[in-house]
Amino acid sequence: MTKDKSKVFLFIDDGPAPIAELETPIVFDLDTKKLTDGEHILKIVSHSPSGKEGIRKISFTVANGPAIRVEGLKNKDVVDGTLSLMINAYDKGNQKSFLINGSETPQTIPFWIWIIIILFSGWALYYEITSANMQ
Template sequence: MSKHNAIVFIYIDEESNPIAELQTPIVFNLDTTKLSDGEHTLKIISRFDNKEGLKIIHFNVRNGPIIHMEGLSDNETVNGTLPLMLNAYDTGRNQSFIIKGSENPRTIPVWVWVIALVFIAWAAFYIVTNFSL
């Protein structure tokens, strides 16, 4: 072991064997495609001389397709027949800028309709009052 660098051991979840043993400084690429979707824990143990450090990071993996549903929310109280609009799509693996959910059709919110109608009513009032003969 070098006198100027620490050794780090990287663990995923509750595994007893580290996925990597590295000498710092290092850039480490964590491949989440090998992990199941859901909550995971990254545990990093560092050793320098006779001292040991610990860092634990909780994170969520979402490699599978994104599922969007409109018409029902978590813990919502409902009755009758519900029309549900479902869509599932992949965000791709590239690092380019993608607006989240841009491929997903969504209905126009009620507040947008209200603002548009108020504006149209104001414009009609303005035209009638200022341009009447």
């Protein structure tokens, strides 16, 4: 270890062995494809040239797998009867080209759009009836 630089040790999820030992300053590419999807903790332990130690923990979530969209059921919903669910899973592709097939989830029309359409149609019908009576 060089005497004028700090050294850092990188750990993932309280692992016993560091995934990297680096002298600072450094740019490190963390390959999340080697981690399972879900929550993880990156722990950085530093050793300064004077012998002092510092620790920093950073929580992050890995989502390398296909994205999953569910329409018709939300987290912690209270439900009964039969549910009609629309489920879509799509991948990000190889990140060098855009994958369009299956990358968009079709969605139902929100209820407030239906209300606006009904109100507008009612107003248009009222307008037609009242303007026809004036002629």
